[in-house]
Amino acid sequence: MLEKRGIVFENARAVELKICPHCKCSLAQEKIPSLALANGLFRGTLPDQFRDLTWVEEKICAIYSITAHVTRLFQSSDPSQPKVFHGNTCAHDMNVMSTVSVLPRTPADINGFLSVVFIGPQPFDPKRMGTLFRVRKQKIWSFLVWLKNHNRLYADIELDLSVLDQYPADGSLPGLHEQVV
Numbered sequence: 001m002l003e004k005r006g007i008v009f010e011n012a013r014a015v016e017l018k019i020c021p022h023c024k025c026s027l028a029q030e031k032i033p034s035l036a037l038a039n040g041l042f043r044g045t046l047p048d049q050f051r052d053l054t055w056v057e058e059k060i061c062a063i064y065s066i067t068a069h070v071t072r073l074f075q076s077s078d079p080s081q082p083k084v085f086h087g088n089t090c091a092h093d094m095n096v097m098s099t100v101s102v103l104p105r106t107p108a109d110i111n112g113f114l115s116v117v118f119i120g121p122q123p124f125d126p127k128r129m130g131t132l133f134r135v136r137k138q139k140i141w142s143f144l145v146w147l148k149n150h151n152r153l154y155a156d157i158e159l160d161l162s163v164l165d166q167y168p169a170d171g172s173l174p175g176l177h178e179q180v181v
């Protein structure tokens with residue numbers, strides 16, 4: 001199985017195959033690339049209902065956590081645009097840690113991987129963040145149930161509704177204000 005975007009066609013014939021440098025190096029050494037489909041790591045494409053998952057929701061459902069996120073936000077100093085924010089988020093690699101046996105992760109777990117640097121004339125208000133740190137309880141649960149049924153890595157993971165109750169139906173990540181510097 002090949003990714004369609006990696007094959008160049010001309011007159012309905014494949015004329016070029018695009019391979020990433022890592023895979024090319026492995027193949028040159030006659031080894032199967034570590035992330036090759038032959039290793040059973042293909043996760044496929046997500047159903048349409050999960051295409052709008054936020055990065056926070058994905059992190060809540062992840063078995064492994066390999067990054068810490070630092071977000072720097074600037075509030076507009078223009079009085080006519082008090083709700084305008086700009087900034088960036090950096091993901092920093094960490095050692096693979098926090099392998100879970102129960103999901104979803106708690107808000108405290110997620111907040112442990114986050115730091116928000118806020119710069120602005122007014123105090124930070126998580127309600128004005130829009131979808132940047134959005135979590136939706138039903139979306140998280142639906143995704144976890146789907147993963148448990150469709151991903152062998154999730155087969156033995158316990159799903160805990162009492163943890164899910166710590167999240168809002170639709171809102172900002174609980175405890176986010178405590179991560180603001």
